[in-house]
Amino acid sequence: ILWEWLTAMEKHYRYIEWKSVEEPSSYPDELGPKHWTDERYEHVMRLKQEALSFARAKGADYLLLTDTDSVLTNNETLTFLISQNKSVVAPMLDSQTYYSNFWCGITPQGYYRRTADYFPTKNRQRVGCFAVPMVYATFLLDLRKEGTSELTFHPPHPNYSWPFDDIIVFAYSCQAAGVQIYVCNQERFGYINVPVKSHQTLEDERINFVHLILEAMGKAPLISLYELEIDPLVVDAVDGSALNSSDIKILGVDLLPGYYDPFSGRTLTKGEVGCFLSHYYIWKEIVARGLEKSVVFEDDVRFEAYFKVRLMRLMEELEWAQLDWDLIYLGRKQVNLDDEEPVEDVRNLVVAEYSYWTLAYIISQRGAQKLIAAEPLSKMLPVDEFLPIMSDKHPNKDYKQHFAIRDLLVYSVHPLLAYPTHYTGDSKWLSDTETSTIWDDDSKKTDWSGSQKTLKGSRSNAGHSFRSTSRDEL
Numbered sequence: 001i002l003w004e005w006l007t008a009m010e011k012h013y014r015y016i017e018w019k020s021v022e023e024p025s026s027y028p029d030e031l032g033p034k035h036w037t038d039e040r041y042e043h044v045m046r047l048k049q050e051a052l053s054f055a056r057a058k059g060a061d062y063l064l065l066t067d068t069d070s071v072l073t074n075n076e077t078l079t080f081l082i083s084q085n086k087s088v089v090a091p092m093l094d095s096q097t098y099y100s101n102f103w104c105g106i107t108p109q110g111y112y113r114r115t116a117d118y119f120p121t122k123n124r125q126r127v128g129c130f131a132v133p134m135v136y137a138t139f140l141l142d143l144r145k146e147g148t149s150e151l152t153f154h155p156p157h158p159n160y161s162w163p164f165d166d167i168i169v170f171a172y173s174c175q176a177a178g179v180q181i182y183v184c185n186q187e188r189f190g191y192i193n194v195p196v197k198s199h200q201t202l203e204d205e206r207i208n209f210v211h212l213i214l215e216a217m218g219k220a221p222l223i224s225l226y227e228l229e230i231d232p233l234v235v236d237a238v239d240g241s242a243l244n245s246s247d248i249k250i251l252g253v254d255l256l257p258g259y260y261d262p263f264s265g266r267t268l269t270k271g272e273v274g275c276f277l278s279h280y281y282i283w284k285e286i287v288a289r290g291l292e293k294s295v296v297f298e299d300d301v302r303f304e305a306y307f308k309v310r311l312m313r314l315m316e317e318l319e320w321a322q323l324d325w326d327l328i329y330l331g332r333k334q335v336n337l338d339d340e341e342p343v344e345d346v347r348n349l350v351v352a353e354y355s356y357w358t359l360a361y362i363i364s365q366r367g368a369q370k371l372i373a374a375e376p377l378s379k380m381l382p383v384d385e386f387l388p389i390m391s392d393k394h395p396n397k398d399y400k401q402h403f404a405i406r407d408l409l410v411y412s413v414h415p416l417l418a419y420p421t422h423y424t425g426d427s428k429w430l431s432d433t434e435t436s437t438i439w440d441d442d443s444k445k446t447d448w449s450g451s452q453k454t455l456k457g458s459r460s461n462a463g464h465s466f467r468s469t470s471r472d473e474l
Helices: 002-012 038-057 077-083 118-122 166-177 202-217 221-227 245-250 270-289 307-321 365-373 383-390 458-462 468-473
Strands: 062-066 070-072 088-091 129-132 138-142 181-184 190-192 293-297 301-303 327-334 349-351 355-364 410-413 418-420 441-445
Touching (some): 062 077, 077 088, 190 202, 202 221, 202 301, 270 293, 270 355, 327 418, 355 418, 365 383
Antiparallel strands (some): 062 138, 088 138, 129 181, 293 355, 349 410
16 A cells, blocks of 8 residues: 555655565564554564654654554645644544544653543644644654754663653653644544554454544445445435425325424425435335345444444344344434433343434334334424334324324434434535425425534434543543
8 A cells, every 4th residue: 555655656755765674473472463562562663763763864854754543634734734833743633432643641650641631622622733742643753943853762761661652652752852742633634543452353453444444535325335345225315305296295295283393493394305205115115025124324324433343243132132123223313311221131222212313223124114004194294203203202292192103112222333424514514304495385495593403412422432442542
């Protein structure tokens, strides 16, 4: 991969030196290919020191170090870092967890210290270039600056007593030389792969990296499914905006008496009619084909790491526990802040209370039959309001009285396995349901103003659990 990149990009550089050196296939006392022994840390330290010494020997002004688990997506990253005029400066890299490539605090023993600044910086609630004790993965050295001549990766400083780790060794070297380190988060620079645990395999890391690439490249959900080795059946959705009043009448669609959007006060939109019909036709196909279990994805879904592995594990545990279920949310927005009842014998599954969104869910044959039997087209409301009614979790009793049988058994994974690709207010956010026209009046246009459904609420983040690596980092 590196050689291919160098071949394509060498014309942009004054000089390139390529050294193809076989890395050791294993290290003494390692537990597996992802276990970092002292010998492995020392190998990396020596490589970085060689690069630093080479840059100094060539009289270079700057040295940009980047590890293979960095995916830079901003082609102005180097120009930006140089413009900051810092001795050591890193671009903040994003990930699918709370992991990043900097620390905001460090203990006297060289370990991570949790501070109040980490999350506001990581989440870009505070924006700028900030002094930090440690950066890694990708950073720039200005070799002209005072103190940088004393920086080393190997051997460690004579007084060094911190953990034997190339990242910490360099952080100590900066501290000893009086060189301040900075991290900048003004722009989106790229992504960092979350390290797997020492007992995990290269296959675990491959899966992790696939998700990182999907996130970094912003690939469409259909391409994401192929990358995840899932072969989907693509179903054309119903374009609600293309329906006229005659179409709607022929389809037998009528508004649920008394329905109004709980936030904006508007009635049903044509986009919501199209969304409902799209799901309804899928339910009908599931019943017609006799499909025992089906997974339904909308076209704006983003998958969490290890999505396929976690989904398959869930299905195995459902089978083992013999759980009676009709529908399981893989992605949703929990409306209320109440804790939900966990399911015994099935990990990471809860009884779903009132929820929004239908971007990803599993549905059984019986579940599809129940939804169709309710004859919802003649008393339509948004599909993500209909599902809570059918499970008897909707707070509006007037709506529920129109559906006599409300025994849909609905659960949700927790933490969630899928999220929307964009939320209201994001630069690339689009919504066929919110930005539309009233279902029976094309002259009345609607937008998302006042509706809370597509906002990134606090609850939508609450289900985003810490993975083991993130817990370790904290």
